[in-house]
Amino acid sequence: MPPAPSSPASRGPSVWILGDQLLVQHPALSLDRPVILVESLQRLRLRRYHARKLVLILAAMRHYADALRERGYTVELRQAASFYAGVREHLAETGNTHLMTMAAAEYDTRQMQHRLADMLTADLGYPITVEVLPNTQFLVAMFPPKRPPKLMEPFYRHMRQQTGLLMTSAGEPEGGKWNYDADNRKPFAGRLVPPLPSFAPDALTRTAMQDVGQHCPNAIGDPLDFDLPVTHAQAQAALDDFITQRLPNFGQFEDAMSHAEPILYHSVLAMLVNIGLLEPLHMATAATHAYDAGTAPLNSVEGFVRQVIGWREYIYYRYWELMPELREVNAWEHTRALPEFFWTGATRMRCMQHTVQRTLATGYTHHIERLMLLCNFAMLAELEPQQVNDWFMACFVDAYEWVMLPNVLGMGLNADGGKTATKPYLASANYINKMSDYCKGCGYNHKARIGDAACPFNTLYWHFLLKHETRLRANPRFGPAVLGVSRIAADERAAIVAQAHTLLANLDQL
Ligand SMILES: Cc1cc2nc3c(=O)[nH]c(=O)nc-3n(C[C@H](O)[C@H](O)[C@H](O)COP(=O)(O)OP(=O)(O)OC[C@H]3O[C@@H](n4cnc5c(N)ncnc54)[C@H](O)[C@@H]3O)c2cc1C
Ligand code: SF4
Known part of the structure; x- marks a missing residue:
């Protein structure tokens, strides 16, 4: 010393x-x-x-x-x-x-x-x-809301007003609307998707690949399979590529899922902005410049800006509001262990098989696959929230606690009792079939809710609604979905519950 x-x-x-x-x-x-x-x-x-x-x-x-x-x-x-x-x-x-x-x-x-x-x-x-x-990595520190926001939407409008992004000189939202989500729910139309740019590792990066192989033998995926941006210049090239190649279609296919296309038109930039290789205002401004130049439509640009200065900032804000209690929340008292197929992808559910295998291989799936496949399944299968969060933390390249906890425990599993999102995001195969091409090649029947071939998402979805009918009905944003329950005859209800219990006891057989 x-x-x-x-x-x-x-x-x-x-x-x-x-x-x-x-x-x-x-x-x-x-x-x-x-x-x-x-x-x-x-x-x-x-x-x-x-x-x-x-x-x-x-x-x-x-x-x-x-x-x-x-x-x-x-x-x-x-x-x-x-x-x-x-x-x-x-x-x-x-x-x-x-x-x-x-x-x-x-x-x-x-x-x-x-x-x-x-x-x-x-x-x-x-x-x-x-x-x-x-x-200084988050805009909310620069533009704190006057009152703690309870919802994302007013928070997002505050951020738009403060940054001036997509605002007219009269202080109105560009195009007259704050939100173009209604235009952004198209299923994927099988178009040609531009490939992601690939960044060949240099000597410094190759050493890092070897070091990870040596020091972290239990890591998921292959450390030698690596072509991500690692410098500010490469991150900027990835942003430029997104703005010119994929942003124009980002909006309309934002919620689409496809077995053929792992990325679709998403930016794959979260992993870079989360470590400071990009900055949020710069990303959002690059998108608005594309709108100003007429190279990307408003629904795409607003959709991207909403994700970056709305959702990302709101999630960070919520994390700091809810910590450290957020780690332990379990509002639905779910305790089931994660089935093994989360670590292998070995399941007959085609949507889950593709999504889990892709996640294990690349550390990436887009938002709707995270929310409406992985978390939706975890919620319907009553998996313990902390185990689900641990899995997400392990598997994603962009995973950090500040962003994972509110997204997984809050938005995905509603385990915080609705403090992050106002409703649980639950869906049957009907939604998955509408937004993806998974169901067509699947051994399960996306239309059936009971019987050997019935899609597990259906059986478990209706079981969840039946089990929690009163609680869900009280939620103004989810309530209408529960109305379908009253149209199910008593004998079918009993069959759904019985089949769900068998599925829940044998998740590894799905
Ligand atoms: C269950 C679940 C887990 C998630 N885990 C993570 C995580 O560990 N790390 C992470 O960065 N994001 C996470 N997200 C948010 C979002 O899914 C990812 O940011 C996004 O899919 C990353 O891909 P992308 O860069 O192609 O995003 P794009 O779809 O191109 O979106 C643009 C950018 O917006 C930001 N963004 C969009 N939505 C969110 C959000 N809900 N929270 C925070 N940022 C957002 C990201 O920085 C992203 O790069 C999670 C969402 C869910 C539902
Ligand atoms: S039928 Fe069910 S399990 Fe199969 S892909 Fe569709 S939603 Fe997934």
Whole structure:
């Protein structure tokens, strides 16, 4: 250990940048402050993750360190047992007694940042000061709502007004409407979808691929199968590609699902904006420029802007409103274990088979597959919310706790009692058949709700409605769907319940 500096706070500051904060304009950056980036082995192994996510973070951090050095910064990229160990070793070696960092997006790390000064002071034996700067990765910090919003829609309108995106000079929403969702529910028409751009790994990225293979042998997927963007320039190229190639059709096919096309017209940018390789205002503005230039229609551009400055910001806001209790919520008291096919894709349900297999291989499926297939099934099968969340955290490249908990436990499973979304998102095969081409090639019959060939989504959907009829009827947004229950004859009700109980006891046989 170096000798204690002669006076407290006499050295530094150093700047600690987290692996999901790789911003070009990080608020603590200054040429006279050394930067420390920590590759924490503990964090890499905290839970099972998708290999592509681990490679993305390591490769992006290493490229970020090089890019900062090229801009004149002094940067240390340190492999350490934990974040704490890495920061402590850095301070001990440099003798710096002041650390600056930006508030983490996730709860535990932010809590740790606020305890860090006390921990380091006790550990190093001389005073250390830690300055936690406000997080600049979310627009809501810049434009906080006047009152805590209960719904996404008023929150989104507030964000539109504050950013001025898609607003006329008279303060009206562009095109006269705030929302073009009604135009955005077309099934996929089997068109040619432009392929995603592929970014060949360079030597630095190849090392990250090997490191993940070596340090995280339990990771999901293959670390050597990697072609994602890892630099700001590549992320910008991915954004440009989306804006020119897929944004024009993003809106109309936003909710469509297809066994033939894994991506359709979605952006696949969440994994980049979530680690700072892109920024939300820049993404949304790029889309509005396409509208201004006449290269993308309003329903697509508004749909994308809604996702980025509406849903994404609202989810982050909700996370911080509901933490830490959000982790434990289970409003429907579901306790069933995740069936094995979530880890293999080995199920006869064609929609689930394709979606799970694709997720395991690539770490990505789009929003409606996450919500209306995976979570819908989990809800109907009464799976324990925390196990479902763990599965999502493990399988997706864009997974971080701040975004997963409100989306999975809140929106997907309604386990927070409706604090994130106003209604449970439940659907039978009727919806899946309308929005996808899965049912046509499936061994189950999407029209039947009882009988050997009946689609499990149907049996379990009607069972759920029967079981929770009173509670669901009380929800103004879901209530009308429950009316169908009263048209089911008593003997069919009994048959649905009996068959559902058999399915629920044998989920691995589906
Ligand atoms: C059950 C469930 C789990 C999810 N888990 C995650 C997750 O771990 N990480 C994650 O980033 N998103 C998550 N989402 C939100 C959304 O599904 C993904 O952001 C989106 O599918 C990512 O693909 P994309 O980049 O092609 O998005 P696009 O469809 O192209 O949307 C554009 C952007 O909007 C943002 N966005 C859209 N919807 C949401 C939302 N509900 N919450 C936050 N951001 C949103 C994303 O940044 C996304 O890149 C989840 C949604 C559900 C229902
Ligand atoms: S019939 Fe049912 S299980 Fe088969 S693809 Fe359709 S919704 Fe999925």
